[in-house]
Amino acid sequence: MTVTDPWGMPISCTAEVTPTYAAAMRAYHDRRSGDAELLRRVTTEDPRFAVGRATAALWAHLEGHQGRAQTEVEAARTGRQTHEWERSFVRAVDETVERGRWAAMPSWLAHHDAYPGDLMGAMFAAFLLEMSAEPDGAAEGERRIAHTLQVVGDDPMLLGYLAMTAQDRGELEEAHRLATRSLELDPTGFAGGHPTAHVYFESGDHADGLAWLDDWLPTTDQQAMFGGHLVWHAALHHLALGDGDGALARYRGCGGSAAGGRLIDGPSLLWRCQLLGHVAHGTDPESPRVSDLARPFMGGVSFLFLGVHVALALATAGDADGLRELAHNARGFAAPGTAEFLPDLAGGLAAYVEGDHDKAAQALLRFEPHQWHVGGSHAQREVFEDTLIQALIKAGRLAEASARLRARLDRRPSALDTETLAKTVSLPTR
Incomplete structure:
Protein backbone atom coordinates (compact mmCIF):
# COMPACT_ATOMS: atom_id res chain seq x y z
CA MET A 1 0.00 0.00 0.00
CA THR A 2 1.27 3.46 -0.90
CA VAL A 3 1.11 5.95 1.98
CA THR A 4 0.32 9.54 1.02
CA ASP A 5 0.36 12.88 2.77
CA PRO A 6 -2.87 14.98 2.98
CA TRP A 7 -2.35 16.30 -0.56
CA GLY A 8 -1.78 12.93 -2.20
CA MET A 9 2.04 12.90 -2.39
CA PRO A 10 3.43 9.38 -1.75
CA ILE A 11 5.76 9.32 1.25
CA SER A 12 8.12 6.65 2.57
CA CYS A 13 7.10 6.53 6.20
CA THR A 14 5.11 4.13 8.29
CA ALA A 15 1.32 4.42 8.22
CA GLU A 16 1.39 5.15 11.97
CA VAL A 17 3.64 8.19 11.47
CA THR A 18 1.66 9.65 8.56
CA PRO A 19 -1.14 11.28 10.63
CA THR A 20 1.41 12.93 12.92
CA TYR A 21 3.42 14.23 9.96
CA ALA A 22 0.21 15.48 8.33
CA ALA A 23 -0.76 17.29 11.53
CA ALA A 24 2.69 18.88 11.76
CA MET A 25 2.50 20.10 8.16
CA ARG A 26 -1.01 21.44 8.63
CA ALA A 27 -0.04 23.29 11.81
CA TYR A 28 3.01 24.76 10.08
CA HIS A 29 1.12 25.86 6.98
CA ASP A 30 -1.78 27.24 9.02
CA ARG A 31 0.62 29.06 11.38
CA ARG A 32 -0.69 27.20 14.41
CA SER A 33 1.30 26.19 17.46
CA GLY A 34 2.56 22.66 18.09
CA ASP A 35 4.15 22.02 14.69
CA ALA A 36 7.70 21.66 15.98
CA GLU A 37 6.70 19.18 18.69
CA LEU A 38 4.72 17.09 16.22
CA LEU A 39 7.65 17.00 13.82
CA ARG A 40 9.96 15.89 16.63
CA ARG A 41 7.58 13.00 17.28
CA VAL A 42 7.76 12.04 13.61
CA THR A 43 11.56 11.99 13.47
CA THR A 44 11.76 10.12 16.78
CA GLU A 45 9.23 7.45 15.82
CA ASP A 46 10.58 6.97 12.28
CA PRO A 47 14.17 8.31 12.19
CA ARG A 48 14.78 7.00 8.65
CA PHE A 49 11.84 8.95 7.17
CA ALA A 50 13.91 11.13 4.83
CA VAL A 51 11.25 13.76 4.06
CA GLY A 52 10.56 14.21 7.77
CA ARG A 53 14.25 14.67 8.53
CA ALA A 54 14.65 17.04 5.58
CA THR A 55 11.64 19.06 6.76
CA ALA A 56 13.22 19.32 10.21
CA ALA A 57 16.47 20.44 8.57
CA LEU A 58 14.69 23.14 6.58
CA TRP A 59 12.85 24.48 9.64
CA ALA A 60 16.08 24.53 11.66
CA HIS A 61 17.86 26.39 8.85
CA LEU A 62 15.11 29.01 8.66
CA GLU A 63 15.30 29.51 12.43
CA GLY A 64 19.07 30.00 12.26
CA HIS A 65 20.01 26.71 13.96
CA GLN A 66 22.59 25.62 11.43
CA GLY A 67 24.12 22.86 13.53
CA ARG A 68 20.76 21.14 13.97
CA ALA A 69 19.97 21.67 10.31
CA GLN A 70 23.23 19.96 9.35
CA THR A 71 22.48 16.98 11.59
CA GLU A 72 18.98 16.56 10.19
CA VAL A 73 20.01 16.86 6.55
CA GLU A 74 22.74 14.27 7.04
CA ALA A 75 20.07 11.89 8.37
CA ALA A 76 17.81 12.74 5.42
CA ARG A 77 20.53 11.85 2.90
CA THR A 78 20.69 8.25 4.15
CA GLY A 79 16.99 7.91 4.97
CA ARG A 80 14.25 6.24 2.94
CA GLN A 81 13.62 8.04 -0.36
CA THR A 82 11.47 5.62 -2.33
CA HIS A 83 9.77 8.19 -4.57
CA GLU A 84 11.42 10.64 -6.94
CA TRP A 85 9.61 13.63 -5.43
CA GLU A 86 11.12 12.73 -2.05
CA ARG A 87 14.61 12.61 -3.60
CA SER A 88 13.98 15.98 -5.25
CA PHE A 89 12.78 17.51 -1.96
CA VAL A 90 15.77 16.17 -0.02
CA ARG A 91 18.18 17.50 -2.68
CA ALA A 92 16.64 20.98 -2.49
CA VAL A 93 16.84 21.02 1.31
CA ASP A 94 20.41 19.66 1.21
CA GLU A 95 21.46 22.47 -1.12
CA THR A 96 19.69 25.04 1.08
CA VAL A 97 21.52 23.90 4.21
CA GLU A 98 24.89 23.55 2.49
CA ARG A 99 24.88 26.59 0.18
CA GLY A 100 22.14 28.88 1.45
CA ARG A 101 18.57 29.59 0.39
CA TRP A 102 19.42 31.92 -2.48
CA ALA A 103 21.88 29.53 -4.08
CA ALA A 104 19.26 26.79 -3.71
CA MET A 105 16.42 28.84 -5.20
CA PRO A 106 16.71 27.29 -8.71
CA SER A 107 16.41 23.85 -7.14
CA TRP A 108 13.21 24.84 -5.33
CA LEU A 109 11.71 26.28 -8.52
CA ALA A 110 12.61 23.10 -10.42
CA HIS A 111 11.13 20.99 -7.62
CA HIS A 112 7.88 22.93 -7.82
CA ASP A 113 7.81 22.63 -11.60
CA ALA A 114 8.03 18.85 -11.28
CA TYR A 115 5.90 18.38 -8.14
CA PRO A 116 3.43 21.27 -7.76
CA GLY A 117 1.33 19.20 -5.33
CA ASP A 118 4.04 19.39 -2.66
CA LEU A 119 2.75 22.23 -0.49
CA MET A 120 5.96 22.59 1.49
CA GLY A 121 7.92 22.97 -1.73
CA ALA A 122 5.33 25.30 -3.25
CA MET A 123 5.23 27.65 -0.27
CA PHE A 124 9.01 27.79 0.09
CA ALA A 125 9.44 28.52 -3.61
CA ALA A 126 6.83 31.28 -3.42
CA PHE A 127 8.41 32.69 -0.26
CA LEU A 128 11.83 32.91 -1.93
CA LEU A 129 10.32 34.59 -4.98
CA GLU A 130 8.47 37.14 -2.84
CA MET A 131 11.62 37.98 -0.87
CA SER A 132 13.98 37.96 -3.85
CA ALA A 133 13.71 41.74 -4.50
CA GLU A 134 13.01 40.90 -8.14
CA PRO A 135 10.34 43.12 -9.76
CA ASP A 136 8.33 40.12 -10.95
CA GLY A 137 9.06 37.87 -7.96
CA ALA A 138 5.69 38.27 -6.25
CA ALA A 139 3.79 37.75 -9.50
CA GLU A 140 5.73 34.57 -10.24
CA GLY A 141 5.09 33.31 -6.71
CA GLU A 142 1.37 33.95 -7.17
CA ARG A 143 1.37 32.10 -10.49
CA ARG A 144 2.97 29.07 -8.88
CA ILE A 145 0.57 29.00 -5.93
CA ALA A 146 -2.39 29.29 -8.33
CA HIS A 147 -1.02 26.27 -10.20
CA THR A 148 -0.70 24.31 -6.97
CA LEU A 149 -4.31 25.20 -6.10
CA GLN A 150 -5.39 23.69 -9.43
CA VAL A 151 -3.50 20.51 -8.57
CA VAL A 152 -4.59 19.95 -4.96
CA GLY A 153 -7.99 21.69 -4.91
CA ASP A 154 -9.32 24.21 -2.42
CA ASP A 155 -6.91 24.55 0.48
CA PRO A 156 -7.16 27.29 3.15
CA MET A 157 -3.47 28.19 2.98
CA LEU A 158 -3.35 28.45 -0.81
CA LEU A 159 -6.58 30.45 -0.94
CA GLY A 160 -5.24 32.76 1.76
CA TYR A 161 -1.99 33.29 -0.13
CA LEU A 162 -3.88 34.25 -3.29
CA ALA A 163 -6.14 36.54 -1.26
CA MET A 164 -3.03 38.32 0.04
CA THR A 165 -1.63 38.88 -3.44
CA ALA A 166 -5.02 40.09 -4.70
CA GLN A 167 -5.38 42.69 -1.94
CA ASP A 168 -1.82 43.87 -2.53
CA ARG A 169 -2.81 44.65 -6.13
CA GLY A 170 -5.90 46.50 -4.93
CA GLU A 171 -8.33 43.80 -6.10
CA LEU A 172 -10.26 43.89 -2.85
CA GLU A 173 -13.43 42.11 -3.99
CA GLU A 174 -11.40 39.14 -5.23
CA ALA A 175 -9.30 39.18 -2.07
CA HIS A 176 -12.45 39.17 0.06
CA ARG A 177 -13.90 36.26 -1.93
CA LEU A 178 -10.75 34.15 -1.55
CA ALA A 179 -10.32 35.00 2.14
CA THR A 180 -13.96 34.19 2.85
CA ARG A 181 -13.58 30.79 1.18
CA SER A 182 -10.44 30.12 3.21
CA LEU A 183 -12.34 30.94 6.40
CA SER A 257 9.08 36.45 19.05
CA ALA A 258 12.08 38.67 19.66
CA ALA A 259 13.91 37.67 16.49
CA GLY A 260 10.86 37.33 14.27
CA GLY A 261 7.51 39.03 14.78
CA ARG A 262 8.62 41.70 17.22
CA LEU A 263 11.61 42.72 15.11
CA ILE A 264 9.29 43.21 12.13
CA ASP A 265 6.02 44.50 13.57
CA GLY A 266 7.51 46.21 16.62
CA PRO A 267 9.69 48.85 14.93
CA SER A 268 7.12 49.33 12.18
CA LEU A 269 4.42 50.25 14.70
CA LEU A 270 6.69 52.22 17.03
CA TRP A 271 8.13 54.32 14.20
CA ARG A 272 4.62 55.12 12.96
CA CYS A 273 3.66 56.20 16.48
CA GLN A 274 6.74 58.43 16.64
CA LEU A 275 6.02 59.99 13.24
CA LEU A 276 2.48 60.82 14.37
CA GLY A 277 3.61 62.24 17.73
CA HIS A 278 1.99 59.57 19.90
CA VAL A 279 5.34 58.77 21.52
CA ALA A 280 8.52 60.84 21.68
CA HIS A 281 11.19 60.20 19.08
CA GLY A 282 13.96 57.99 20.43
CA THR A 283 11.83 56.34 23.10
CA ASP A 284 10.53 52.78 23.36
CA PRO A 285 7.95 51.97 26.06
CA GLU A 286 8.82 48.26 26.09
CA SER A 287 11.86 46.24 27.16
CA PRO A 288 13.97 45.02 25.49
CA ARG A 289 13.91 47.92 23.06
CA VAL A 290 13.38 46.88 19.46
CA SER A 291 16.60 48.74 18.61
CA ASP A 292 18.48 46.32 20.89
CA LEU A 293 16.89 43.36 19.10
CA ALA A 294 18.14 44.79 15.79
CA ARG A 295 21.82 45.16 16.68
CA PRO A 296 22.80 41.49 16.12
CA PHE A 297 21.83 41.98 12.47
CA MET A 298 24.21 44.88 11.77
CA GLY A 299 26.59 42.50 10.02
CA GLY A 300 24.09 40.83 7.73
CA VAL A 301 20.46 39.87 7.17
CA SER A 302 18.82 36.96 5.36
CA PHE A 303 16.32 39.12 3.47
CA LEU A 304 15.96 42.74 2.43
CA PHE A 305 12.59 42.68 4.22
CA LEU A 306 14.37 42.01 7.52
CA GLY A 307 17.01 44.62 6.74
CA VAL A 308 14.53 47.45 6.26
CA HIS A 309 12.98 46.66 9.64
CA VAL A 310 16.39 46.60 11.30
CA ALA A 311 16.79 50.13 9.91
CA LEU A 312 13.38 51.18 11.30
CA ALA A 313 14.31 49.70 14.69
CA LEU A 314 17.49 51.80 14.84
CA ALA A 315 15.49 54.86 13.78
CA THR A 316 13.09 54.40 16.71
CA ALA A 317 16.09 54.86 19.03
CA GLY A 318 17.30 57.92 17.12
CA ASP A 319 20.52 56.00 16.43
CA ALA A 320 21.95 57.92 13.46
CA ASP A 321 25.42 56.44 13.93
CA GLY A 322 23.99 52.92 13.91
CA LEU A 323 22.00 53.70 10.78
CA ARG A 324 25.08 55.03 9.00
CA GLU A 325 26.96 51.90 10.04
CA LEU A 326 24.13 49.75 8.69
CA ALA A 327 24.15 51.71 5.41
CA HIS A 328 27.91 51.15 5.09
CA ASN A 329 27.74 47.46 5.98
CA ALA A 330 24.76 46.80 3.71
CA ARG A 331 26.84 47.55 0.62
CA GLY A 332 28.53 44.22 1.30
CA PHE A 333 25.45 42.20 2.24
CA ALA A 334 24.72 39.16 0.07
CA ALA A 335 20.92 38.89 0.38
CA PRO A 336 19.17 40.04 -2.82
CA GLY A 337 18.50 43.77 -2.94
CA THR A 338 20.25 44.64 0.32
CA ALA A 339 23.39 46.14 -1.20
CA GLU A 340 21.38 48.09 -3.79
CA PHE A 341 18.47 49.43 -1.74
CA LEU A 342 19.17 49.29 2.00
CA PRO A 343 21.91 52.00 2.09
CA ASP A 344 19.53 54.72 0.83
CA LEU A 345 16.85 53.80 3.36
CA ALA A 346 19.26 53.61 6.28
CA GLY A 347 21.01 56.82 5.23
CA GLY A 348 17.70 58.61 4.80
CA LEU A 349 16.52 57.53 8.23
CA ALA A 350 19.83 58.68 9.76
CA ALA A 351 19.33 62.13 8.27
CA TYR A 352 15.70 62.18 9.43
CA VAL A 353 16.47 61.44 13.07
CA GLU A 354 19.19 64.12 13.00
CA GLY A 355 16.72 66.68 11.68
CA ASP A 356 18.20 67.11 8.19
CA HIS A 357 14.89 66.51 6.47
CA ASP A 358 15.92 67.69 3.01
CA LYS A 359 18.83 65.22 2.99
CA ALA A 360 16.46 62.56 4.32
CA ALA A 361 13.96 63.29 1.54
CA GLN A 362 16.65 63.00 -1.13
CA ALA A 363 17.75 59.57 0.10
CA LEU A 364 14.19 58.33 0.61
CA LEU A 365 13.23 59.50 -2.87
CA ARG A 366 16.01 57.31 -4.25
CA PHE A 367 14.60 54.40 -2.25
CA GLU A 368 10.98 55.11 -3.22
CA PRO A 369 10.94 53.32 -6.62
CA HIS A 370 12.34 50.17 -4.99
CA GLN A 371 10.26 49.99 -1.80
CA TRP A 372 7.78 47.68 -3.57
CA HIS A 373 10.56 45.10 -3.94
CA VAL A 374 11.31 44.57 -0.26
CA GLY A 375 8.66 41.85 0.18
CA GLY A 376 5.78 41.78 2.62
CA SER A 377 2.48 43.55 2.06
CA HIS A 378 1.41 47.03 1.01
CA ALA A 379 0.33 47.72 4.60
CA GLN A 380 3.86 46.87 5.78
CA ARG A 381 5.56 48.95 3.08
CA GLU A 382 3.31 51.97 3.70
CA VAL A 383 5.54 53.03 6.60
CA PHE A 384 8.16 54.06 4.04
CA GLU A 385 5.59 56.23 2.25
CA ASP A 386 4.65 57.77 5.61
CA THR A 387 8.30 58.56 6.36
CA LEU A 388 8.95 60.14 2.97
CA ILE A 389 5.80 62.25 3.20
CA GLN A 390 6.80 63.53 6.64
CA ALA A 391 10.36 64.25 5.44
CA LEU A 392 9.01 66.21 2.46
CA ILE A 393 6.63 68.21 4.68
CA LYS A 394 9.37 69.04 7.19
CA ALA A 395 11.69 70.01 4.32
CA GLY A 396 9.05 72.41 2.99
CA ARG A 397 8.56 70.38 -0.19
CA LEU A 398 4.82 70.50 0.16
CA ALA A 399 3.82 69.95 -3.47
CA GLU A 400 5.67 66.64 -3.53
CA ALA A 401 4.12 65.58 -0.22
CA SER A 402 0.63 66.63 -1.37
CA ALA A 403 0.93 64.65 -4.59
CA ARG A 404 1.64 61.48 -2.65
CA LEU A 405 -1.17 62.11 -0.18
CA ARG A 406 -3.66 62.70 -3.01
CA ALA A 407 -2.56 59.48 -4.71
CA ARG A 408 -3.24 57.57 -1.51
CA LEU A 409 -6.62 59.22 -1.07
CA ASP A 410 -7.53 58.28 -4.64
CA ARG A 411 -6.93 54.66 -3.62
CA ARG A 412 -8.96 54.72 -0.40
CA PRO A 413 -10.50 57.15 2.11
CA SER A 414 -8.32 58.16 5.06
CA ALA A 415 -9.18 60.74 7.68
CA LEU A 416 -5.52 60.81 8.70
CA ASP A 417 -4.25 61.51 5.17
CA THR A 418 -7.02 64.08 4.62
CA GLU A 419 -5.97 65.90 7.79
CA THR A 420 -2.30 65.80 6.83
CA LEU A 421 -3.08 67.10 3.34
CA ALA A 422 -5.08 69.99 4.79
CA LYS A 423 -2.14 70.97 7.00
CA THR A 424 0.20 71.19 4.01
CA VAL A 425 -1.93 73.97 2.53
CA SER A 426 -1.22 76.31 5.46
CA LEU A 427 2.48 75.55 5.79
CA PRO A 428 5.14 77.76 4.17
CA THR A 429 6.98 76.24 1.20
CA ARG A 430 10.71 76.43 0.59
Missing part, protein backbone atom coordinates in the same frame (compact mmCIF):
# COMPACT_ATOMS: atom_id res chain seq x y z
CA GLU A 184 -15.22 28.70 5.34
CA LEU A 185 -12.76 25.81 5.22
CA ASP A 186 -10.94 26.86 8.40
CA PRO A 187 -12.95 29.43 10.41
CA THR A 188 -10.20 30.14 12.95
CA GLY A 189 -7.27 29.90 10.53
CA PHE A 190 -4.83 32.75 10.05
CA ALA A 191 -4.60 31.89 6.35
CA GLY A 192 -8.05 33.43 5.85
CA GLY A 193 -8.08 35.85 8.76
CA HIS A 194 -4.89 37.61 7.71
CA PRO A 195 -6.07 38.73 4.24
CA THR A 196 -9.45 39.66 5.72
CA ALA A 197 -7.65 42.10 8.02
CA HIS A 198 -5.83 43.51 4.99
CA VAL A 199 -9.06 44.00 3.05
CA TYR A 200 -10.48 46.10 5.89
CA PHE A 201 -7.26 48.15 6.02
CA GLU A 202 -7.02 48.73 2.27
CA SER A 203 -10.72 49.66 2.16
CA GLY A 204 -10.18 52.34 4.81
CA ASP A 205 -12.86 50.64 6.92
CA HIS A 206 -10.95 50.92 10.17
CA ALA A 207 -13.76 50.90 12.73
CA ASP A 208 -15.30 47.73 11.29
CA GLY A 209 -11.86 46.19 10.77
CA LEU A 210 -10.97 46.72 14.41
CA ALA A 211 -14.32 45.34 15.56
CA TRP A 212 -13.90 42.26 13.35
CA LEU A 213 -10.39 41.56 14.68
CA ASP A 214 -11.47 41.99 18.30
CA ASP A 215 -14.29 39.51 17.72
CA TRP A 216 -12.31 36.97 15.67
CA LEU A 217 -8.87 36.90 17.31
CA PRO A 218 -10.07 35.31 20.59
CA THR A 219 -11.34 32.32 18.57
CA THR A 220 -7.87 31.54 17.17
CA ASP A 221 -4.95 29.51 18.52
CA GLN A 222 -3.77 31.70 21.40
CA GLN A 223 -0.34 30.02 21.48
CA ALA A 224 0.36 30.65 17.80
CA MET A 225 3.05 33.25 17.20
CA PHE A 226 1.32 34.65 14.11
CA GLY A 227 -1.49 36.01 16.25
CA GLY A 228 0.83 38.85 17.20
CA HIS A 229 0.83 40.05 13.61
CA LEU A 230 -2.94 40.41 13.72
CA VAL A 231 -2.53 42.47 16.91
CA TRP A 232 -0.29 44.74 14.80
CA HIS A 233 -3.12 45.04 12.29
CA ALA A 234 -5.46 46.11 15.08
CA ALA A 235 -2.92 48.76 16.11
CA LEU A 236 -2.86 50.14 12.55
CA HIS A 237 -6.64 50.57 12.70
CA HIS A 238 -6.24 52.48 15.98
CA LEU A 239 -3.69 54.80 14.36
CA ALA A 240 -5.91 55.43 11.35
CA LEU A 241 -8.74 56.36 13.73
CA GLY A 242 -6.46 58.82 15.55
CA ASP A 243 -6.27 56.64 18.67
CA GLY A 244 -2.59 56.69 19.60
CA ASP A 245 -3.21 55.30 23.09
CA GLY A 246 -5.07 52.34 21.59
CA ALA A 247 -2.21 51.64 19.19
CA LEU A 248 0.40 51.80 21.95
CA ALA A 249 -1.69 49.50 24.13
CA ARG A 250 -1.32 46.87 21.38
CA TYR A 251 2.42 47.43 20.97
CA ARG A 252 3.50 44.84 23.52
CA GLY A 253 1.50 42.12 21.80
CA CYS A 254 2.38 42.84 18.17
CA GLY A 255 4.86 40.12 17.32
CA GLY A 256 5.30 36.71 18.81
